[in-house]
Amino acid sequence: MLQVYEACARTLSGNVGEANIVKLSVTEPQVSYLSYPRFDRDGHPTLASAVTVNLKRLSVDWRDYSRSVNPPLLHRKEEFVAPDDPRRDLYARLTKAEWRAGLYEHPELIGTLAGWKAMLDRAGVEVRGHRLQRAGPGSSAT
Structure with a gap:
């Protein structure tokens, strides 16, 4: 079922090739494709970009953090x-x-x-x- 959910989001967003984490919301019909280019190397990689697909609104939002001086970063x-x-x-x-x-x-x-x-x-x-x-x-x- 989750694969179908994600496939619907990918159909709306297109291929998000640079994403290495796919996040499924538990509170709303939403899928985010997150790109952490230095995931393997950095203890706490910073987020370079995020594509968020809202399946209820059929909308796609893209955010670029690659030039941010204070980007989100990943723990755990x-x-x-x-x-x-x-x-x-x-x-x-x-x-x-x-x-x-x-x-x-x-x-x-x-x-x-x-x-x-x-x-x-x-x-x-x-x-x-x-x-x-x-x-x-x-x-x-x-």
């Missing part, structure tokens, strides 16, 4: 890969370390790049690849 990457994906444990270890460091205590503050960087700075840590570590002197947490 392990939730977006298959259970047998070999990278899942790597992603989950990063999330667990971030929970222990208190970085998820205020989720409303960390949904954008600027908010996330501010939280990392406050905690005195930085993300390098898929590892959390203490921030070095003069470093800017990324």
Whole structure:
């Protein structure tokens, strides 16, 4: 059933080839195609573009975040890969370390790049690849 739902959205939007996450809304008939070009490399990739298809209104909305200075970014990457994906444990270890460091205590503050960087700075840590570590002197947490 979900495949039919998504196929209807794809029919309206056309091929969204750069999307690597498909999000099905649980509150309304809506499908979003999200593009995180550095998903594999960055611990917290930023959103480059989003195509949202509303099946009730038969509308398609496209947003470009690629030039934004404060784009949305992704947390808990392990939730977006298959259970047998070999990278899942790597992603989950990063999330667990971030929970222990208190970085998820205020989720409303960390949904954008600027908010996330501010939280990392406050905690005195930085993300390098898929590892959390203490921030070095003069470093800017990324």
